[in-house]
Amino acid sequence: MKWQGRRGSSNIVDRRRAGGAKRAGGIGGVAGLLLLLAGWYFGVDTSQFVDLGGEGQSSQSAEITPADERAAQFVSVTLADTEEVWREIFQRELGETYQEPKLVLFKGQTQSACGGASAATGPFYCSPERAAFLDTDFFVTLERRLGAGGDFAAAYVVAHEIAHHVQNELGILEQVNQARARMSEADSNAMSVRIELQADCFSGIWARAAQQRFGSLEEGDIAEAMNAAAQIGDDTLQRNAGRTVRPHTFTHGTSEQRQRWFARGYESGNLNACDTFSATQL
Template sequence: MRWRGRRGSRNIEDRRRSGGRRAAGGIGGIAGVLLLLAGWYFGIDTSQFVDFDDSIGSPQQVEITEADERAAAFVSVTLADTEEVWTDIFARELGQRYDPPVLVLFKGATRSACGGASAATGPFYCPPEEKAYLDTDFFVTLDRRLGASGDFAAAYVVAHEVAHHVQNELGILGQVNQVRSRVSERESNELSVRLELQADCFSGLWARAAQNRFGSLEPGDIEEAMNAAAQIGDDTLQRNARQVVRPHTFTHGTSAQRQRWFQRGYETGSLASCDTFATDNL
């Protein structure tokens, strides 16, 4: 991916040097109540992060490496690309203004309105804050532990979390999560899969638009994204963890599904083609 020397985003909240905090301890008081309410509304289980004892994690020493700085610069450029692409799509296809998310970079652990964030949680989007959270060490995990190497594999991850913000902007995320809060666990998981696959499709749509707009893709980039999608499919993750594959527990989709929907977005370049809620064939 061609990214060096290009514009970075201003919507980066860098917490890496503020000192990591251990994930232990919950959020208490009024903040705890608000967190529970936010979780109920958005369909997120936040109870594990609330203990009402006003406990906060203790600061941890962190070291910012050259690799961390390179990852931060890469994320900033990738985020800037998503801002330009989605601003154009919203204006051209929807006649709407796109309000981009803030991406929080951290190292070690930090807090969000959706609970604790750490390298173990992986990147995620927090709807109440309209922020995406990313530990720069995750790129190491993506490469060395998950077998998804390459800078475009990392770009796919960033684009996927931004895609959840796009769903939030379109009202899809809130509507689906309200339904999820009222149905069975199995039905909730099925809706979660559709959300995630749509985010994969939006990521493919972004990749196509980024190539057309910036000429940023290099040979092998799409293959890197497809491999990343395969490595983080629910079935693959369960097999790699030496677990029995249990489809009813899937929340993100199989490797084949994730690849198929990313490819669909990339090939069509159309928002309408990413409607995972209108098909029985995921």
């Protein structure tokens, strides 16, 4: 992925150092496998549906390595790319103004309005704060422990969390939250899968638009994203954690489903193609 030398986002909030939240303004390690898999397994990525209250700040300081700084710079540029892409899509297709989210960088652990966050939980979007949260160590885990290396695999993760913000902007998350409150656990999990697969599809739309707008994709980038989608499918995560694969507990979708919906967004570039809620087969 071609990203060096491009504009970074002003919506980065850097909590990686002591002293609380600090703006990074476009500047710029690793949890154990079992802890990470537990975080993904229990669907931390769907914490946008939970409001536990309380604004969070950094709870610890940690050494910031050159790799951390590079990751911060990469995230800042990727976030800026999502801002430009979704701003244009909202204006062109919806006639509306896209309200940009914040992205909170932390290292170790922090607090959010959706509860505690740590390297073990993985990245997530918190709708009460209209912010995505990401520990830069996660990219190391993504590559070394989950086998999903490459810049564009990391970009896919960022784009997926921002896609949850897009859903929030479209009013989808609020509707889903209300519906899930009236459902059984199994039905609620099934609804969660649909929201996550739609976020994968929106990520594909972003990838297509980023290539058209910035020419940022290189050979092998889409394969990196597809591999990342496969590695974090519910069935793969449960299997790799030594668990029995239990479809009724899925909250994000299978590896095959995540790949297919990302590809659908990338190939179509159309919001309507990402209607997972009307799909009879995921």
